[in-house]
Amino acid sequence: MADQPGGSLPRPARPRSGLASTESSHPFRRRVQPHAPASSDAQLLVILALAVTLAALLVLAGVTLTVGFVALVAISPLLLITSPLWAPLGLLAIVTEGALLLCSGLAVLALGAGTWAHRRLTGRHPVGAHRVGYAYDAPGRGRFAGVSGHGTNHHGRGTGGRRRKDAAPGA
Structure with a gap:
């Protein structure tokens, strides 16, 4: 085992029958787990590398903003003269x-x-283009032929074209 690269442990055998194991149902987990740091020293090294990288990026961002501001100050008289x-x-x-x-x-x-x-x-x-105004021109018809009075109320029940009286008289 000492001659294996990375010193990783051998994988357990897969079950032959029954439900699939957790390892076979998550192939991504199988790839990630062997590369996870084993000790707290390795985790400290990863956190230290991340901190150094973020500090370098912060310094580069600051330098970029400073150079941009200085260039704007230096070129502003030229912009003012040529405005x-x-x-x-x-x-x-x-x-x-x-x-x-x-x-x-x-x-x-x-x-x-x-x-x-x-x-x-x-x-x-188009076919029927000469009849576009038919629904509006026909006497006694609404916007669409045969639709008036056959709508539904807000409960989805048909109105039947008649109004119902209120349940409470005088209301």
């Missing part, structure tokens, strides 16, 4: 973007209207 150039360029970019969006929207609208007109004039409009 008469940046303001009109920014305004021009905003106006150009707005015009581009407006033209694109109008192009899509024109394409849709042209497609609709072409289909309408060549007779390829």
Whole structure:
């Protein structure tokens, strides 16, 4: 056993029948457990490595923020001097973007209207398109034919098209 790498213990045999063992039902646990630290010294080493790594990352974050702030302070006079150039360029970019969006929207609208007109004039409009207003134009019909008065109340029971009287008279 001493010549095995990592000094791990051999695994117990799997049961041949009956319920599956805990080890076979959790293959991830089987991979993680042999690599877990065995002693408190190893756990202390892991915590120490984590602390050193986090401290290094904290120092790097601080250095990055400090360098960014110093660069902003150093370049701000140049930005202030050249601001008469940046303001009109920014305004021009905003106006150009707005015009581009407006033209694109109008192009899509024109394409849709042209497609609709072409289909309408060549007779390829959808079947029944000439009867779209039928439900509204028919005398004595509601929005949809035959639906009025056949709804359900909030309990899911049909109303039957008639209103029921209140249980308490005069209420």
